[in-house]
Amino acid sequence: MKVLGIAGSPRRGGNTDLLLGEVMRGAASRGAKVKTIILNNLTIAPCQHCDACLEKGKCKVQDDMQMVYRELEQADRIALASPVHFMGVTAQVKAMIDRCQAPWARKYVLKIPPLGNRRERKGLFISVGGRKAANQFEPALATVKSLFRVLDITYAGELLFPGVDEKGAIAKYPDALHQAFLAGQKLVEGTPAE
């Protein structure tokens, strides 16, 4: 069981990083092989809508997204973490998502598995917003659910924490980190995270 963590915040050691770390620790405690990639350290160009992927099912842009495709192909579980930035996912995450137009083309145009194999995958979404409004996660949720649906990743739930702004402030909510640890365990066990 391989779990891929995708850290979408530009802030290292920030709130979503801490939560993602606990999710991965929880998954590892159940024997999963875990790996986290930090999108902000990668070079991922925005989709150019060149339509090359419609013919070959592959993106012709040669940058770090090629490695992300391979990691997604090999993963059984995906934990995607993004803080809310202007009501949506971060630019780092959105660039990665838009580059999933290539898997989209594989699935809907070429009628082949979007991630190259028929592995059963499940995905968890982790987010934090500085504002207290609970509905602020809706745009990001819609985007991430759309991504998971296109990639045939079963949506396994979410961890959403409003009203957490300062770097690392999530650590003042020990229950949040504990919830993240449990969600990591559940993700691997296959039961939906709460």
Ligand SMILES: Cc1cc2nc3c(=O)[nH]c(=O)nc-3n(C[C@H](O)[C@H](O)[C@H](O)COP(=O)(O)O)c2cc1C
């Ligand atoms: C560019 C930018 C845009 C933001 N937009 C929002 C927003 O729309 N709603 C919100 O609640 N918080 C917003 N925030 C605050 C972050 O969501 C908040 O600080 C969060 O805790 C950051 O998580 P991180 O430490 O994992 O990066 C924004 C922060 C930045 C830098």
